Amino acid sequence: MAGRRQFDEEAVLGAAEGLFRAQGYGATSMLDLARASGVQRGSLYHAFGDKEQVFLRTFARYRERFLAAAAEALADPDPRRGLAAFLEIAIANMTAGPVRGCLSTRLASEGTQGNARVCDEVRVLLDGLERLLEEAATRAGAACALPPGEAARLVVTFTRGLAVMERVHGDAERLRESVASFVALLFPRRPS
Amino acid sequence: MAGRRQFDEEAVLGAAEGLFRAQGYGATSMLDLARASGVQRGSLYHAFGDKEQVFLRTFARYRERFLAAAAEALADPDPRRGLAAFLEIAIANMTAGPVRGCLSTRLASEGTQGNARVCDEVRVLLDGLERLLEEAATRAGAACALPPGEAARLVVTFTRGLAVMERVHGDAERLRESVASFVALLFPRRPS
DNA sequence: GTCAACTTTGACACGGCTGTCAAGGACAGG
DNA sequence: CCTGTCCTTGACAGCCGTGTCAAAGTTGAC
Numbered sequence: 001m002a003g004r005r006q007f008d009e010e011a012v013l014g015a016a017e018g019l020f021r022a023q024g025y026g027a028t029s030m031l032d033l034a035r036a037s038g039v040q041r042g043s044l045y046h047a048f049g050d051k052e053q054v055f056l057r058t059f060a061r062y063r064e065r066f067l068a069a070a071a072e073a074l075a076d077p078d079p080r081r082g083l084a085a086f087l088e089i090a091i092a093n094m095t096a097g098p099v100r101g102c103l104s105t106r107l108a109s110e111g112t113q114g115n116a117r118v119c120d121e122v123r124v125l126l127d128g129l130e131r132l133l134e135e136a137a138t139r140a141g142a143a144c145a146l147p148p149g150e151a152a153r154l155v156v157t158f159t160r161g162l163a164v165m166e167r168v169h170g171d172a173e174r175l176r177e178s179v180a181s182f183v184a185l186l187f188p189r190r191p192s
Numbered sequence: 193m194a195g196r197r198q199f200d201e202e203a204v205l206g207a208a209e210g211l212f213r214a215q216g217y218g219a220t221s222m223l224d225l226a227r228a229s230g231v232q233r234g235s236l237y238h239a240f241g242d243k244e245q246v247f248l249r250t251f252a253r254y255r256e257r258f259l260a261a262a263a264e265a266l267a268d269p270d271p272r273r274g275l276a277a278f279l280e281i282a283i284a285n286m287t288a289g290p291v292r293g294c295l296s297t298r299l300a301s302e303g304t305q306g307n308a309r310v311c312d313e314v315r316v317l318l319d320g321l322e323r324l325l326e327e328a329a330t331r332a333g334a335a336c337a338l339p340p341g342e343a344a345r346l347v348v349t350f351t352r353g354l355a356v357m358e359r360v361h362g363d364a365e366r367l368r369e370s371v372a373s374f375v376a377l378l379f380p381r382r383p384s
Numbered sequence: 385g386t387c388a389a390c391t392t393t394g395a396c397a398c399g400g401c402t403g404t405c406a407a408g409g410a411c412a413g414g
Numbered sequence: 415c416c417t418g419t420c421c422t423t424g425a426c427a428g429c430c431g432t433g434t435c436a437a438a439g440t441t442g443a444c
Binding site for chain 3: 221222234237243
Binding site: 022023100101109110123146151156158161165169174184185 | 352354356366370
């Protein structure tokens with residue numbers, strides 16, 4: 001029962017992501033992580049150090065994946081469709097799969113109270129997202145009802161709101177309705 | 193050191209509100225509540241029963257206050273100004289005073305994981321808010337760029353997003369900028 | 385085969401939180 | 415004054431979480 005490492009680090013980080021997503025950072029214990037990943041608590045401490053390290057590794061992985069998916073969706077030549085595709089990804093991200101909830105929003109809500117480092121990481125993700133959105137809005141030009149900077153911030157804020165509403169109602173369809181209203185507002189179809 | 197109740201229940205609920213707001217439900221312990229209110233832990237158990245009861249009393253008080261303030265702001269005959277006033281209240285609610293953060297959003301983010309009862313209470317508040325907003329949007333008529341129902345949901349979602357962004361950046365001015373963009377979008381000034 | 389390096393595992397000490405309780409003090413009504 | 419009722423206080427048992435560590439086992443290299 002020893003020698004070389006017995007567990008798959010990726011699998012552990014995957015399990016950790018699910019837990020952090022559902023319960024947040026503070027409410028997730030090393031024992032939770034151990035149970036969910038099938039790895040002994042001691043082994044986790046040995047391999048990662050402590051919970052904060054597990055989190056940082058988990059979140060870096062998540063962030064990369066999320067931003068890549070967002071960039072791909074926003075690359076659509078039709079900016080309206082790009083935004084809709086991005087928002088659909090955001091919704092799928094928090095409602096599909098066995099574990100619901102948006103990881104970054106869950107963490108953001110814990111604020112600086114819980115762990116300043118966690119909050120910093122979330123800020124990095126949201127800043128990155130805002131940049132992607134601003135680029136897309138710039139490309140959209142006049143089709144977008146707001147200047148690129150304002151539009152980007154508004155979209156970021158709106159997606160955070162979606163994540164909270166998911167927690168409250170757990171209804172993906174309802175979120176899609178809000179998305180449709182929002183997109184219609186930001187990219188009005190011109191009565192040319 | 194006994195006889196009649198030694199502490200002011202309102203003061204305890206006020207202290208509890210600050211703690212729940214800053215730390216959420218799960219992360220706030222009876223010991224925290226005791227320290228913040230200056231009342232012994234045992235006395236709190238004696239007077240309220242348990243943490244859930246303290247919370248329910250605290251939140252009912254908060255909800256009444258918040259909805260009353262929202263209704264007053266939205267009563268403005270100019271719907272655009274009413275919405276702006278309401279959003280300003282929402283921002284003040286989460287950035288003014290010694291403790292920052294939005295109570296209902298903080299609680300909502302904990303979702304059903306923490307305590308189903310807590311989530312229910314938040315839903316009641318948000319549903320109440322949505323109704324107020326829908327009435328206001330109905331009164332606004334064509335001035336509002338969306339049908340009343342959609343507008344109301346969008347505003348609720350947006351305010352939740354604002355609360356999350358407050359946690360991340362802690363910058364009230366930034367929130368006001370987003371509000372200005374949002375109001376401009378929902379109540380466009382017509383180039384009559 | 386031997387050895388060093390590494391991993392796993394269970395155990396430990398420590399501290400925090402919960403919910404309960406008994407002892408004791410204070411107040412109001414009779 | 416007396417008595418019943420209520421409140422406060424400190425203490426307790428039980429559970430959970432953390433971080434560390436020594437013992438023991440496995441692997442790969444020489």
